[in-house]
Amino acid sequence: MKLPWNKVKEEKKRLEQELDELEQQKIKLEERFEAEQKRRKKLSREKQEAQEERNKLRNKVSSLKAQMGGEKSTDDGGGNSREMSFEDAKKLLRKLSTVSSEKDDMATVYAPQKLSDIRDTKGLKNSIPKRQYKEIEDEKGFVAFLDQQLGGFVLGITPFFQDDFTVSDSFQVKDIQEFTTREKYWVLASSGYTEIYREENGDFEQLEVVKSRVNREHSKGGFSQGRFEKKREEQVEGHFKDVKEHIEKLNLDEDCLYVLGDKKLSKKLPGTYLGGFDPNRELPERFYKLRLKRF
Secondary structure (H helix, E strand, O other): OOOOHHHHHHHHHHHHHHHHHHHHHHHHHHHHHHHHHHHHHHHHHHHHHHHHHHHHHHHHHHHHHHHHOOOOOOOOOOOOOEEOOHHHHHHHHHHHHHOEOOOOOEEEEEEEEEHHHOOOHHHHHHHOOHHHHHHHOOOEEEEEEEEOOOEEEEEEOOOOOOOEEEEEOEOOOHHHHHHHHOEEEEEEEOOOEEEEEEEEOOEEEEEEEEEOOOOOOOOOOOOOHHHHHHHHHHHHHHHHHHHHHHHHHHOOOHHHEEEEEOHHHHOOOOOEEOOOOOOOOOOOHHHHOOEEEEO
């Protein structure tokens, strides 16, 4: 039986309307899907950025802990020392290099660690006034320039040098000037985030950044602490293997390669280990850890 023509038209119109509604619904769902995709991409990007920032902050904390736990900065006993810029240090060394005396009464002291570690401590005590010795005896990682008339200049600096002291008619600044001006490579090593730089006379460029996932330290106690710490140690070990591979790929001269960071981990890397670093300082001061004390 055939439907009346009017009913066919009505049915067609109803179906077309229903199809139109479905098309509109499909468009809305596609728009919602695209918006959700964008939202998820944004969240994923924000999550990644947050994780990177978190890793950086954790590395800063780790570096500061390393410094406080034995790799301390050079203001450990001075009281009145202050941070110094690389350029100001260069100017000071140039000025000190021009000073001379008519007799041998200007002392230069190189102390990479504690003053008591100098091989000829007795000779040093006999060579400078007692009050000057007391001013520097609690300092760590420094070069001191001492004179009766000029007073004392204690330059805290990354200890690249051997312990020594001289008394002559001028200050011995040549070793520091030669080290700071020549081309060097620095590795700022932290668990999960390590940077590699080339630096020469204060000018620097970043060569590599090595990032790895390393879990934060587990709070004390708990059933899973041992398993968690073992996993974290494996992650840290993996990170430093990655860093070592990057160093080898760069084919850097180990005689010009210096490592700063956590002592236990950094000593696994090629190059010369020179202690911790302060992640809050700018570059190139972060390499040199420059401080000045005057008296």
